[in-house]
Amino acid sequence: MRDKPFDLPDDRWRQTHLGRLLGHALRRFDARVLQLMAASSQAPLALSNLAARDKVGAAILHITRHVPLTGARLTELARMAGMSKQAMGDLADQGQAWGLITRAPDPADARACRIVFTENGLAWLAAFRAAVAQAENEFRAAVGAEVATVIALGLEAYAP
Numbered sequence: 001m002r003d004k005p006f007d008l009p010d011d012r013w014r015q016t017h018l019g020r021l022l023g024h025a026l027r028r029f030d031a032r033v034l035q036l037m038a039a040s041s042q043a044p045l046a047l048s049n050l051a052a053r054d055k056v057g058a059a060i061l062h063i064t065r066h067v068p069l070t071g072a073r074l075t076e077l078a079r080m081a082g083m084s085k086q087a088m089g090d091l092a093d094q095g096q097a098w099g100l101i102t103r104a105p106d107p108a109d110a111r112a113c114r115i116v117f118t119e120n121g122l123a124w125l126a127a128f129r130a131a132v133a134q135a136e137n138e139f140r141a142a143v144g145a146e147v148a149t150v151i152a153l154g155l156e157a158y159a160p
Contacts (some may be wrong), residue, residue: 020028029135030061036131043127044120047098056098062088063115064128071104071116108141 038052078088
């Protein structure tokens, strides 16, 4: 037990440390991508309407980011996204309900299935690519090309 109260040092660092800034930047970037997806003429209409009504959360971007064009098992997707299999399963169910992905038989194992993009999912992916490119261009314009390049190189080195 202490005789005097603990003297807290300056704690402004909690608001400005790298992890917090990266988290804010990721949420801002994802929100902008979803905003662009909502206005996209490339995205399937039903999906862009969902995005416009804030029914597509940033979590569904895990599906968009991680499903390879050749498909993958749920356990692989969960590992790539850094999520539990159950959480990725919930996202896969949501993505399947929206028509982004489907479960297809795995040719290597008849007991397993692979998560693959549907035609609508591939259209969504093309729109996602365009939205990410625009959001990256906006980021470069906001911070300058040199700073954007240094940030990208640093993040690639830090989080391979």
